[in-house]
Amino acid sequence: MLADTTSWIMHHGIEDPRNALAGATPYLRMFSLVTAGWVMARQALVAKHALDEGTGDAEAMHAKLTTARFFCEQILPQAQGFGPAVTAGYADVMGVPVSQLAV
Amino acid sequence: MAEYRPPLRDVFFVLDNLVDLDELCQFEAFKHTDPDTLKAVIEENARFVAEVIAPLNRVGDLEGSVHDPATNTVRTPEGFKAAYDQYVGAGWGGVPFDAAYGGGGFPWLEGIVMQEFLCSANMSFSMAATLIQGAIDLLHSHGSEEQKETYLPKMVSGEWGGTMNLTEPEAGSDVGALRTKAVPQGDGSYRITGTKIFITFGEHDLTEQIIHLVLARTPDAPPGTKGISCFIVPKYLVNDDGSLGERNDVQCVSVEHKMGVKASPTCVMSFGEQDGAVGYLIGEENQGMRYMFTMMNNARLSVGLQGLAIAERAYQDAVAYAQERQQGRAPGAPAGTSSPIIEHPDVRRMLMTQKALIEAMRGIIYLTAEASDHAAHHPDPDIRAYKQALVDLLIPVCKGWCTDMGVEVTSLAVQVYGGMGFIEESGVPQHYRDARIAPIYEGTNGIQAMDLVGRKLPIDGGGVVREFLSQIAMLDPALLRR
Numbered sequence: 058m059l060a061d062t063t064s065w066i067m068h069h070g071i072e073d074p075r076n077a078l079a080g081a082t083p084y085l086r087m088f089s090l091v092t093a094g095w096v097m098a099r100q101a102l103v104a105k106h107a108l109d110e111g112t113g114d115a116e117a118m119h120a121k122l123t124t125a126r127f128f129c130e131q132i133l134p135q136a137q138g139f140g141p142a143v144t145a146g147y148a149d150v151m152g153v154p155v156s157q158l159a160v
Numbered sequence: 161m162a163e164y165r166p167p168l169r170d171v172f173f174v175l176d177n178l179v180d181l182d183e184l185c186q187f188e189a190f191k192h193t194d195p196d197t198l199k200a201v202i203e204e205n206a207r208f209v210a211e212v213i214a215p216l217n218r219v220g221d222l223e224g225s226v227h228d229p230a231t232n233t234v235r236t237p238e239g240f241k242a243a244y245d246q247y248v249g250a251g252w253g254g255v256p257f258d259a260a261y262g263g264g265g266f267p268w269l270e271g272i273v274m275q276e277f278l279c280s281a282n283m284s285f286s287m288a289a290t291l292i293q294g295a296i297d298l299l300h301s302h303g304s305e306e307q308k309e310t311y312l313p314k315m316v317s318g319e320w321g322g323t324m325n326l327t328e329p330e331a332g333s334d335v336g337a338l339r340t341k342a343v344p345q346g347d348g349s350y351r352i353t354g355t356k357i358f359i360t361f362g363e364h365d366l367t368e369q370i371i372h373l374v375l376a377r378t379p380d381a382p383p384g385t386k387g388i389s390c391f392i393v394p395k396y397l398v399n400d401d402g403s404l405g406e407r408n409d410v411q412c413v414s415v416e417h418k419m420g421v422k423a424s425p426t427c428v429m430s431f432g433e434q435d436g437a438v439g440y441l442i443g444e445e446n447q448g449m450r451y452m453f454t455m456m457n458n459a460r461l462s463v464g465l466q467g468l469a470i471a472e473r474a475y476q477d478a479v480a481y482a483q484e485r486q487q488g489r490a491p492g493a494p495a496g497t498s499s500p501i502i503e504h505p506d507v508r509r510m511l512m513t514q515k516a517l518i519e520a521m522r523g524i525i526y527l528t529a530e531a532s533d534h535a536a537h538h539p540d541p542d543i544r545a546y547k548q549a550l551v552d553l554l555i556p557v558c559k560g561w562c563t564d565m566g567v568e569v570t571s572l573a574v575q576v577y578g579g580m581g582f583i584e585e586s587g588v589p590q591h592y593r594d595a596r597i598a599p600i601y602e603g604t605n606g607i608q609a610m611d612l613v614g615r616k617l618p619i620d621g622g623g624v625v626r627e628f629l630s631q632i633a634m635l636d637p638a639l640l641r642r
Contacts, residue, residue: 060629067617074614081609088612089524089561092554095632096178096523097516098639103177117169121519128516 058137059091065144079147087139094133101125161587162480164214164473166206166277170519172199175273178523179530184267187537198270205252205274212243214281220423221284221590225364227415227425234363234412234425240285244318244366253289253318257296261312268458268536272465272529276522279469283594284423286469288321288361290462295322295373297455298390302443310398311371321370324459325356325393325429326452333607335375335449336385340431342376342439351436352376352393352410355428358601362427363395363412369404370395374431374439375448388448391439393431409437420593456603457555461528463602464558467566467595468521474573474591475514481588482507482576501576510576514569521562528554549624553616560608563598570595 066084070077104121107113175181181195216239223237247253256271257263271293279286296315299308314320331337340354352374356362363370372393381387396404409432416426431437443451482502489495490503501507528551535548570592574581577588584590599605617625 063617063622063625063629066613067622070613077613078610081613082606085556085560085605085609085612086564089557091632092524092557093517093520093561095635096527097520098635099178100173100519100523102635102638117173121173124512124516124519127512128520132513132516 058140059087062087062140062143069144069146073147075147075151079150080143080145083139083142087136087143090133090136090139094129094136097125097128097133101129161218162477164210164217164281165476166210166280167472167476168203168206170522171202171273171276174522174526175199175202179269179526184269184530184533187533187539189265189537190267190533193266198266201255201266201270202273205255206277208246208250208252209274209277209281212246213278213285216240216243216285216423217282218587218590220282221420221594224422225284225415225425227363227412227427229414232363232411232413234365234415234427236288236364236366236425237423240288240423241366243285244288247289248318251317253292254316257316258300258312261300261308261316263316267530267533269526269529269533272461272525275462275465276469276472276525279466280473282423283466283470284421286466287421287424288364288366289318291324291360292318292322293462294324294455294459295371297458298324298373298451299392299442301454302390302447302451303392307392307440307442310402311392311394314369315371319367319369321361321364321367323359323362323370323372324455325359325362325372325374327358328355329357333604335388335452336383338375338377338388340374340376342378342389342391342441343436344378348440350376350378350391350439350441351432352391352439353432353436355430357428358416359412359427359429360424362425362429363415364425368396369398372410372429373442375452376439378445381446385449387446389445390442390448390451392442393437393439397438409434418597420590420596457532457551460555460559460602460608461525461532463598464521464555464560464562465525466598467562467564468518468525469566470591470595470598471514471518471521471566471569474570474588474595475511475518477588477591478514478573478576479511481580481586482511485578487578501578507576510572514572517565517569521565524554525558525562528558546624546627549619550628552619553612553624553628556608556612556616559602560599560605560612563595564605566595566598567592 066077066080101122104118107118184190185194220237225234225236227234254263255266256268259265275290315322328338342350342352344350374391374393375388377387397406399405411430412427413430414428483500485501486498487501490499493499531547532551535544538544573588574592580586581588
């Protein structure tokens with residue numbers, strides 16, 4: 058999903074920079090959530106390993122595992138929601154004229 | 161409002177498991193230390209920051225730093241000067257800097273952990289102690305030997321303050337529009353005239369001397385960013401023996417009234433109202449923007465860290481309040497009793513969201529700090545280059561995402577407090593107000609997003625982002641196995 062959106066914004070951004078500029082903020086949010094998901098997935102693996110091996114403070118490791126799972130299952134899925142805002146391009150972002158934005 | 165407790169359990173989890181302190185301590189630059197020492201220093205720092213710096217957070221917000229128009233001086237809040245002297249006296253400022261200039265020669269990661277504590281404890285105070293890092297970085301990378309010997313030791317120790325003077329009224333995000341002038345005097349020095357705004361700790365009473373680094377244009381400079389040069393403008397000229405001499409022609413003419421970080425004076429600086437402020441060129445003329453880029457990653461990492469740090473502080477308050485405050489009966493509680501709100505699932509969801517975001521931010525920022533230590537000190541030049549590209553790629557995430565999440569998490573803390581969260585006396589609104597600057601300064605988050613898309617994705621023809629995404633994808637099989 059992120060790989061597809063990344064290649065969309067790179068290619069369509071070269072075609073017309075307005076595509077890259079209009080989608081940059083939802084893209085950053087999506088990229089960041091996936092990066093955060095990667096970090097939390099590593100946290101989960103470490104904590105699971107510690108629990109399996111009986112090393113470390115079990116209650117603390119269980120909390121790390123549960124927090125990581127909460128992130129990956131309940132926060133990370135938002136990343137997908139940003140995809141359409143990136144690949145929609147600039148048309149609707151720029152399509153309402155200033156005269157209609159002003160009251 | 162709860163007392164700040166440095167989150168050592170969570171910090172050490174990252175240091176022990178997500179980064180590799182053993183590997184860092186094998187680098188030539190860090191052979192003088194070891195993981196146990198790094199952690200012991202962190203514990204000692206945590207104690208100091210919690211005891212000395214954190215209690216000044218509220219008074220800082222209430223008093224703010226105040227400008228005296230009669231003298232153009234700035235008074236910091238009660239207790240700040242004494243705490244700053246203790247901070248310098250204990251040597252905390254110099255920990256991650258070059259030992260040749262009096263620093264501790266520790267990894268940047270070590271400095272970042274300590275900076276998290278300092279900023280959680282007191283974001284305004286932390287800006288006095290950490291904004292100087294950009295000035296130190298820039299001087300260290302591009303200053304002459306003589307300049308480094310003159311200025312660096314006292315900047316590294318924190319005895320002298322340091323500022324970065326970029327923004328002007330008509331030159332904000334568009335630095336290339338700046339108009340401050342620098343005229344060569346024939347003796348190697350320049351005379352600087354112009355007005356700079358939004359200068360953090362541009363004037364204050366914490367240090368006897370302040371070293372301003374100022375961007376300006378020489379008379380025949382080309383337009384735009386290609387014509388910007390960088391100058392050292394000390395508040396007091398420094399005599400040959402290192403003592404302080406004549407007062408330079410630079411004044412703080414006012415301090416802004418801000419939404420947050422009120423103890424951090426945001427100054428309007430006037431250079432050369434009389435006959436021009438004396439300035440000394442760093443490196444070559446017209447190379448100022450290039451020099452700025454060398455400190456930009458660290459500066460942006462530090463601001464991203466503010467998002468994490470202020471989120472952590474607000475979360476601690478929210479957890480404490482949610483255990484005290486009793487409202488309604490949670491499912492399963494005896495009839496006729498009221499429960500601490502932490503037992504209500506929707507409140508618990510807010511706290512879990514805060515906790516999860518904080519742990520993710522801490523992981524991202526510490527990993528990026530570790531990567532920057534690798535980029536500077538790994539023995540293999542190919543790995544240094546890859547790690548540098550990785551830092552470049554992740555800086556917009558650190559700065560842009562973590563500061564947005566800082567606002568999100570502090571806003572959730574206000575929500576957990578309910579009505580009290582809207583009342584200043586609870587102390588919680590301060591975190592939300594303080595957090596709100598971080599998505600704006602050091603390159604707005606809109607600029608971070610454009611930086612990611614326009615500058616960072618194309619690095620190495622997209623090779624770096626591809627490599628990073630494939631590293632993420634490689635985790636999938638490991639997760640499935642579990």
